Amino acid sequence: MKRTFLGEFEEVVLLTVAILGEEAYGVTVTQELEQKTGRSVGFSTVHTTLQRMEEKGLLSSKMGGATAERGGRRKRFFTVTAFGRKALQEVKQVREELWNALPPQTLQLMGG
Amino acid sequence: MPITDRRKPIAPLPPRWSTKLLRWFAAPDTLEETEGDLLEMYAYWIETVGVRKARWRYVVSVVKLLRPFARSKRLEQYPRTYFFSHVMIHNYFKIAVRNLLKNKGYSAINIGGLAVGMAVAMLIGLWVHDEVTFNRYHQNYDRIAQVMQTQDLGGDVVTQAKSPAPLGKELRATYGDNFKYLATSTTTANHVLSFADRKFTKKGKFIDSDAPQMFTLKMLSGNYAALQEPGSVLLSESTAEALFGKENALNKLIKIDNDLNVRVTGVYEELPYNSTLANVAFMAPWQLYISGVAYGIKNKDNWGNNFVEIYAQLADNTDMSEVSRKIKDAKANKVGPEDFVSKPEISLQPMSRWHLYSEWKNGVNTGGRIQYVWLFGIIGGFVLLLACINFMNLSTARSEKRAKEVGIRKASGSMRGQLVTQFLSESLLVAGFSFVLALILVFLILPSFNEVADKKMGILWTNPWFWLAGIGFSLFTGLLSGSYPALYLSSFQPVKVLKGTFKAGRFASVPRKVLVVLQFTVSVTLIIGTIIVFRQIQFTKNRPIGYNRDKLVMVDMPTLDIHNHFESFRSELLETGVVVETAKTTTPMTEKRQNENGFSWKGREENQDKPFATFGVTHEFGKTVDWKIKDGRDFSKDFADDNLAVILNESAVKYMGLKNPVGETITWGTQPLHVVGVVKDMIMESPYEPVQQTIYYIAPWPAYILSIRLKPDVGNSEALAKIETVFKKYAPAVPFDYKFVDEEYDAKFRMEERIGKLASFFAVLAVFISCLGLFGLASFVAEQRTKEIGIRKVLGASVTNLWQMLSRDFVLLVIISCLISAPIAWYALHSWLQKYNYHTEISWWIFAASGAGALIVTLLTVSFQAIRAALLDPVKSLKTE
Structure with a gap:
C-alpha cells in the first residue's frame, strides 16, 4: 500500500486520540490539544479533521450512551484503527530517520 | 485526565439562533454529537475566556460547521418507510392473493363479473372498430367520394347515389382538373357469367377503366390497365376460381349474360367483407355497357334517367367540400326544363361516410349506422360501469372485515399512501385476472357474436393498439374500481379500529345504495329497450302485405x-x-x-x-x-x-x-x-x-x-x-x-332483428352482472346481521318475517331504479320509433312488465341468501366469533 501522507494537524489530532484512549471525542480532543500544545485550536477544525480521518479509515467511531449533561445528546467516541496506528508509526519512523541523518555538528549547532 | 469542569447547570445558553442554524444546515449524520460537543465547548469557553468570547467562538464554530448540501451517508438507526419498496409491493400481492383465496365466493363474483363486463366492452370495441374501419382497405380512402344527387320530386327532397349517365362525361369535361380519377358505373346487379358449361350468377358492375386504380385493387394477375379495352373483364379471386378452378384465368374468353363476349384481363384479390364493394364479383368496362347493352346504348346520353353511380378520386391538393360545392350545378346547367324542375344538386359523399352516414332527409345527411355505433358504444360503457360498480360495492361492503388489518398496518408504520397502493394493487390484480378471463371469454363468444352481428371479426392479436387499449383499459378499470375502496379503507383511524369502537356510520351504505340504483336503472332501461325493439319487429311483421308470399x-x-x-x-x-x-x-x-x-x-x-x-x-x-x-x-x-x-x-x-x-x-x-x-x-x-x-x-x-x-x-x-x-x-x-x-321479405327485418338480438344479449348480461353484485351484497348483509337474526329468531320471528326484513331494502332500491329508468327508456325509444313511419306504440304494460321482471329477479337473488340466513339455527349463529 502506498504511504499515507498525514498532515501536521492530522498527525497531532491522531496522536491525541491515541493518547486519550477510551475518552476521545470532539471536546476532549480539542481541550487536550489546547492544553498540550498551548495553541488556540478551533473546535470546528478539530471536528472536521476527525470526520475526515474517519472517512480515510484512520479512525473509527461509535456512539456512546445517552448522557445526563449536554441535554442527553450522545457522544461520538473515536479510536485509532490499525491503519491509523501504522500511519503514525510510519510518520515517526520517517522523522527518526531524518533526525538520525542529521550531521552531528548541525545537531550541535541547534543545541541538541 | 483533563476533563471539563462539570458544575454549570446554570450556565447561560449559547445563542439560540445559531443552534437552530446548526440544526438546519449541519451535516445530518453528525448533528447529534456536534450539538452536544459544542454545548460542552461553550461551557468550557465561558470558563476559560468569558461569556462574550465564548458566544463569539460558538457562533464562529457553528458557521464553520455548516454543510448546507450535506446528505446523510449512513443508514439510520430506524429504516424509513419507502413508498415504493420492492418488498412491500411483493407483500401487497401476496396478501391480495391470500385474500382472494380466502373468500373464494366473493373473488369469483368479483373476477367473473368484471371479466364479463370487460368481455362485453371488448366485443363492442371490436364491433365499433370494425364499423369505423369500413372501407379502409382502399388506400385512397381519404380521397375517394361518390357523387350524390339531391332532387325535389314534387315536394319530396330526395338524395340518392344515382345520377344520369352523361353526368360522368360532363364532370370529366368541365370539372376534370378537380379529379384524379372518375368512374361511371352501373349499380351492382346480378349477371350470368359462363365459361364452357360452367355458369354462375354473380354480382358485378360495368365500370370505367379508372376503377381498379382508384380502389387500389390488389391485382393477382393483369394490371390496372385491364379495363381499358371494351372486350375485357376483371374477376375477383373467388369468381375466377369458380369459373376456371386451378387453371390460369388470364386471357380466357367468357360470356356475360350469354351475350357479351369478353376476355379476362385480370384477377384481383377478394375485397374484405367490410368494404362497400365487397359483393362485387366482377368488373366489366363501362364502354362495353354503352356500346353492347341495349339499355346502356339507349340511356347513355339521357339526362333524365338516374341509373348510374359515379365514383371519383380527388386530384391532389383539392379539398373535398370545395369540389363538392363547385360541381353543385353540374347537372342543372345542362338539362332541359323538364328535368330542371326538380332542382338537381350534385354533391360528393366522402368514402369515410359511405357506410356510417347513409341516410338523408330533405337534402341533409341525418346519419345512419353511426347511431348504432354510438348506441352500442354507450351500452358497452354502461355494462363495464356496472361491473366496476359491483367491484366497488363488494370491496367497500367488506371493508369492515379488513378494518383491523388496516389498523395493524397503520400502527406498524404504514403510510396512507402505502395503503392506497396496497388496495390499488389488489384491484389491479383482480383486473388483470379479469382481463385474461375476458380474453378467453371473447375468444369463445366471438364466433356466435359474429353470426348475430353479421360480421367476420377476429381478435386483433397482432395489433399493438388492441393490446395497448386492452391493457390500458384494465389498468383504468383496476384503478377506477379500486380507487373508492382504497381511499375509503386507508382513511380509517387505527386507534378506533383496533379498540373496536369503529363503526361505519349511518350513511356509510348510502353510496353503495346509490350504486345499486344506478346498476338497476341501466339494466331495467336495457330490458325495456329490448322488449320494445322486438315488439316493433313483431308489429311490422304482422302488417298485412297485400299479397300471399307463401310458396x-x-x-x-x-x-x-x-x-x-x-x-x-x-x-x-x-x-x-x-x-x-x-x-x-x-x-x-x-x-x-x-x-x-x-x-x-x-x-x-x-x-x-x-x-x-x-x-x-x-x-x-x-x-x-x-x-x-x-x-x-x-x-x-x-x-x-x-x-x-x-x-x-x-x-x-x-x-x-x-x-x-x-x-x-x-x-x-x-x-x-x-x-x-x-x-x-x-x-x-x-x-x-x-x-x-x-x-x-x-x-x-x-x-x-x-x-x-x-x-x-x-x-x-x-x-x-x-x-x-x-x-x-x-x-x-x-x-x-x-x-x-x-325469405326475402324476412330478410328486411335482419337489421332490426340483429339490433334486437344484440340489445337482448347486452341486457341479459347487464342483468346478470347486476344480480351478481346484488347476490354478493345480500350475502354480505346476511352475514353481517347473523347475530341480529339469531336474537330475532329467539324472540319469535318467523322465517317469513326475516325474509321480508332482509329483502325489503333491496326491493326498495330496485323500485326506485324502475321509476328512474321508465322516463329515460321512454324518451330514448320514443325517438328511435319515430324513425319508422309504421311503428308500434309504447304501452304502459311494457314498463310494468320490465319492472316486475326486475323485481322478481331481485327477489330470487336476494331470497336465496335471506332464507338461508333466516333458516340458520339461532344457537349456532349466536355462538359465532
Missing part, C-alpha cells in the same frame, strides 16, 4: 331466352302440375326499382307531381301473387286493349284524389292509359314505410324477373326440381337461381 318463388333471368318464348315456357310449366301460375315482372316483389313522375290525370293539381312506383307485369301477375282486387277487375287477355291498361293501388287512388278510379284515363308522358282496377296496397321495399302510390302496367319491354306460385300441396324440392328441368330447357345458359319471396 312464391322469384327467379332472375338476365337473358332473353325465356322471354322470347314465354307463352310456351308458361304452358310447359303449368303442365308439370306443381305450379299454380307464373308471371314476369320488371321488379322483384320485395323491391322497388322504378320511380317515375310526369303523370297527368283529370283533376290533377298544379304542383302535384310526386313520383309513382311503376311495376311492369304480365297478365298473369295478379293470379300469381294473389293480390286483392278492391275495385274493377284484374288484367285479362280477353280484352284486346289491356296492353294499355293500368291497375292502381289504394295509395295511388288516394293521392290522385279520384272518386271513381275505374275507367279514368292517366297520361304517362304522352301515352294515355286507362285504369281497369284498384288493388289493396302491397308492401314493396320497406315494411316500415307507408306504401307508395303505385301503377301496375303491362310491360311493353322485357321483364327480367320470373315469379312462380307453387301449388300448396306439393313439396318445395319436388316442385323446384321439375321447374328447373323446364327452365334449363329454355335457358340452358342461365343458372337456375331461385329465391323464396317470404
Whole structure:
C-alpha cells in the first residue's frame, strides 16, 4: 500500500486520540490539544479533521450512551484503527530517520 | 485526565439562533454529537475566556460547521418507510392473493363479473372498430367520394347515389382538373357469367377503366390497365376460381349474360367483407355497357334517367367540400326544363361516410349506422360501469372485515399512501385476472357474436393498439374500481379500529345504495329497450302485405331466352302440375326499382307531381301473387286493349284524389292509359314505410324477373326440381337461381332483428352482472346481521318475517331504479320509433312488465341468501366469533 501522507494537524489530532484512549471525542480532543500544545485550536477544525480521518479509515467511531449533561445528546467516541496506528508509526519512523541523518555538528549547532 | 469542569447547570445558553442554524444546515449524520460537543465547548469557553468570547467562538464554530448540501451517508438507526419498496409491493400481492383465496365466493363474483363486463366492452370495441374501419382497405380512402344527387320530386327532397349517365362525361369535361380519377358505373346487379358449361350468377358492375386504380385493387394477375379495352373483364379471386378452378384465368374468353363476349384481363384479390364493394364479383368496362347493352346504348346520353353511380378520386391538393360545392350545378346547367324542375344538386359523399352516414332527409345527411355505433358504444360503457360498480360495492361492503388489518398496518408504520397502493394493487390484480378471463371469454363468444352481428371479426392479436387499449383499459378499470375502496379503507383511524369502537356510520351504505340504483336503472332501461325493439319487429311483421308470399318463388333471368318464348315456357310449366301460375315482372316483389313522375290525370293539381312506383307485369301477375282486387277487375287477355291498361293501388287512388278510379284515363308522358282496377296496397321495399302510390302496367319491354306460385300441396324440392328441368330447357345458359319471396321479405327485418338480438344479449348480461353484485351484497348483509337474526329468531320471528326484513331494502332500491329508468327508456325509444313511419306504440304494460321482471329477479337473488340466513339455527349463529 502506498504511504499515507498525514498532515501536521492530522498527525497531532491522531496522536491525541491515541493518547486519550477510551475518552476521545470532539471536546476532549480539542481541550487536550489546547492544553498540550498551548495553541488556540478551533473546535470546528478539530471536528472536521476527525470526520475526515474517519472517512480515510484512520479512525473509527461509535456512539456512546445517552448522557445526563449536554441535554442527553450522545457522544461520538473515536479510536485509532490499525491503519491509523501504522500511519503514525510510519510518520515517526520517517522523522527518526531524518533526525538520525542529521550531521552531528548541525545537531550541535541547534543545541541538541 | 483533563476533563471539563462539570458544575454549570446554570450556565447561560449559547445563542439560540445559531443552534437552530446548526440544526438546519449541519451535516445530518453528525448533528447529534456536534450539538452536544459544542454545548460542552461553550461551557468550557465561558470558563476559560468569558461569556462574550465564548458566544463569539460558538457562533464562529457553528458557521464553520455548516454543510448546507450535506446528505446523510449512513443508514439510520430506524429504516424509513419507502413508498415504493420492492418488498412491500411483493407483500401487497401476496396478501391480495391470500385474500382472494380466502373468500373464494366473493373473488369469483368479483373476477367473473368484471371479466364479463370487460368481455362485453371488448366485443363492442371490436364491433365499433370494425364499423369505423369500413372501407379502409382502399388506400385512397381519404380521397375517394361518390357523387350524390339531391332532387325535389314534387315536394319530396330526395338524395340518392344515382345520377344520369352523361353526368360522368360532363364532370370529366368541365370539372376534370378537380379529379384524379372518375368512374361511371352501373349499380351492382346480378349477371350470368359462363365459361364452357360452367355458369354462375354473380354480382358485378360495368365500370370505367379508372376503377381498379382508384380502389387500389390488389391485382393477382393483369394490371390496372385491364379495363381499358371494351372486350375485357376483371374477376375477383373467388369468381375466377369458380369459373376456371386451378387453371390460369388470364386471357380466357367468357360470356356475360350469354351475350357479351369478353376476355379476362385480370384477377384481383377478394375485397374484405367490410368494404362497400365487397359483393362485387366482377368488373366489366363501362364502354362495353354503352356500346353492347341495349339499355346502356339507349340511356347513355339521357339526362333524365338516374341509373348510374359515379365514383371519383380527388386530384391532389383539392379539398373535398370545395369540389363538392363547385360541381353543385353540374347537372342543372345542362338539362332541359323538364328535368330542371326538380332542382338537381350534385354533391360528393366522402368514402369515410359511405357506410356510417347513409341516410338523408330533405337534402341533409341525418346519419345512419353511426347511431348504432354510438348506441352500442354507450351500452358497452354502461355494462363495464356496472361491473366496476359491483367491484366497488363488494370491496367497500367488506371493508369492515379488513378494518383491523388496516389498523395493524397503520400502527406498524404504514403510510396512507402505502395503503392506497396496497388496495390499488389488489384491484389491479383482480383486473388483470379479469382481463385474461375476458380474453378467453371473447375468444369463445366471438364466433356466435359474429353470426348475430353479421360480421367476420377476429381478435386483433397482432395489433399493438388492441393490446395497448386492452391493457390500458384494465389498468383504468383496476384503478377506477379500486380507487373508492382504497381511499375509503386507508382513511380509517387505527386507534378506533383496533379498540373496536369503529363503526361505519349511518350513511356509510348510502353510496353503495346509490350504486345499486344506478346498476338497476341501466339494466331495467336495457330490458325495456329490448322488449320494445322486438315488439316493433313483431308489429311490422304482422302488417298485412297485400299479397300471399307463401310458396312464391322469384327467379332472375338476365337473358332473353325465356322471354322470347314465354307463352310456351308458361304452358310447359303449368303442365308439370306443381305450379299454380307464373308471371314476369320488371321488379322483384320485395323491391322497388322504378320511380317515375310526369303523370297527368283529370283533376290533377298544379304542383302535384310526386313520383309513382311503376311495376311492369304480365297478365298473369295478379293470379300469381294473389293480390286483392278492391275495385274493377284484374288484367285479362280477353280484352284486346289491356296492353294499355293500368291497375292502381289504394295509395295511388288516394293521392290522385279520384272518386271513381275505374275507367279514368292517366297520361304517362304522352301515352294515355286507362285504369281497369284498384288493388289493396302491397308492401314493396320497406315494411316500415307507408306504401307508395303505385301503377301496375303491362310491360311493353322485357321483364327480367320470373315469379312462380307453387301449388300448396306439393313439396318445395319436388316442385323446384321439375321447374328447373323446364327452365334449363329454355335457358340452358342461365343458372337456375331461385329465391323464396317470404325469405326475402324476412330478410328486411335482419337489421332490426340483429339490433334486437344484440340489445337482448347486452341486457341479459347487464342483468346478470347486476344480480351478481346484488347476490354478493345480500350475502354480505346476511352475514353481517347473523347475530341480529339469531336474537330475532329467539324472540319469535318467523322465517317469513326475516325474509321480508332482509329483502325489503333491496326491493326498495330496485323500485326506485324502475321509476328512474321508465322516463329515460321512454324518451330514448320514443325517438328511435319515430324513425319508422309504421311503428308500434309504447304501452304502459311494457314498463310494468320490465319492472316486475326486475323485481322478481331481485327477489330470487336476494331470497336465496335471506332464507338461508333466516333458516340458520339461532344457537349456532349466536355462538359465532
